[in-house]
Amino acid sequence: MRTRVAEPWVELPLERFVDDARVLFALLLHPSGQVMGQFGFTRAVDVMAACALAAAIHASAGQLGRELDGHPFRELYHAGRERQIFIGAVKSTREPLIFLTAFAGESSLGLVRIYFEELCGRLGESEPALETRPDGLPVELERDLHRNLAILFGRALPQSGASGPDTPTA
Amino acid sequence: MTSPFEELLASLIRHRGVLGCMVVGESDGIIVDANVQVGIQANLVAALAAALYRKARLSSEAAGLTSVNFLQLEAERGQICAAGRDGLVIVTVAEPRAQIGLIRGAMLQSVEALA
Numbered sequence: 001m002r003t004r005v006a007e008p009w010v011e012l013p014l015e016r017f018v019d020d021a022r023v024l025f026a027l028l029l030h031p032s033g034q035v036m037g038q039f040g041f042t043r044a045v046d047v048m049a050a051c052a053l054a055a056a057i058h059a060s061a062g063q064l065g066r067e068l069d070g071h072p073f074r075e076l077y078h079a080g081r082e083r084q085i086f087i088g089a090v091k092s093t094r095e096p097l098i099f100l101t102a103f104a105g106e107s108s109l110g111l112v113r114i115y116f117e118e119l120c121g122r123l124g125e126s127e128p129a130l131e132t133r134p135d136g137l138p139v140e141l142e143r144d145l146h147r148n149l150a151i152l153f154g155r156a157l158p159q160s161g162a163s164g165p166d167t168p169t170a
Numbered sequence: 171m172t173s174p175f176e177e178l179l180a181s182l183i184r185h186r187g188v189l190g191c192m193v194v195g196e197s198d199g200i201i202v203d204a205n206v207q208v209g210i211q212a213n214l215v216a217a218l219a220a221a222l223y224r225k226a227r228l229s230s231e232a233a234g235l236t237s238v239n240f241l242q243l244e245a246e247r248g249q250i251c252a253a254g255r256d257g258l259v260i261v262t263v264a265e266p267r268a269q270i271g272l273i274r275g276a277m278l279q280s281v282e283a284l285a
Contacts, residue, residue, distance in 0.1 A: 107221075108197060108198050108199040108217065108220065108221055108224075109198040109199060109200060110194075110195075110198055110199020110200050110213070110216060110217030110220060110221075111199055111217045111218070111221055113213070113217070114213060114214050114217050114218075
């Protein structure tokens with residue numbers, strides 16, 4: 001299994017993270033829920049659901065942090081019986097992206113946190129200049145949510161939202 | 171605020187050539203308490219050493235050798251030692267000149283305090 005990305009500049013950092021941290025799933029998304037890259041998911045509908053939930057959790061945790069601490073919580077960790085999830089904010093020149101990863105006994109929270117920091121650094125280095133990067137939060141949100149999913153699952157070409165199919169089927 | 175491991179770590183760091191020592195959660199690789207010299211990337215060492223110790227323990231158990239008492243990793247510029255019990259691991263980073271025999275003895279003694 002390999003990483004799939006909607007924006008080419010996230011591919012190498014994401015691949016490196018997955019290789020180093022030995023995680024089961026990884027998802028990089030815009031706070032609107034628009035996916036930018038993923039590893040481990042096989043169905044578009046799962047990516048869509050995970051993005052929606054991650055964006056909602058991140059927004060809720062951010063607001064809770066503001067209420068309790070005056071600042072949004074940056075990272076969130078939840079341990080299940082066998083699998084654990086980690087959600088963190090990735091700084092970007094526009095607005096923070098959200099990163100979600102799920103891991104099991106092959107990895108650990110300590111390793112994920114270390115490699116998450118490295119991922120943030122690599123994404124910062126590979127991020128295109130502000131003026132050349134496409135808008136993160138487009139006017140037609142729903143169309144672009146679907147466009148990125150279609151790119152990830154081979155139903156559209158990167159950066160070709162107008163020419164590719166807009167609505168993926170899971 | 172003092173932790174229950176402060177004395178244990180202070181006794182280990184006093185050994186000649188020891189650059190740092192820490193008590194780490196075996197399953198999550200997070201530092202519980204640490205005493206390290208400037209320049210040691212404690213979080214990184216802790217996460218990786220705990221993962222290494224955990225895998226060594228699982229390998230040993232899978233091979234029917236029961237639990238790992240002491241793990242020593244020798245590198246060109248120093249050594250990493252780990253000993254654990256009940257989900258906690260003591261990790262020590264030492265220079266090549268360090269007397270590992272003494273450190274090993276102290277770590278195995280300290281492991282008893284983790285219970």
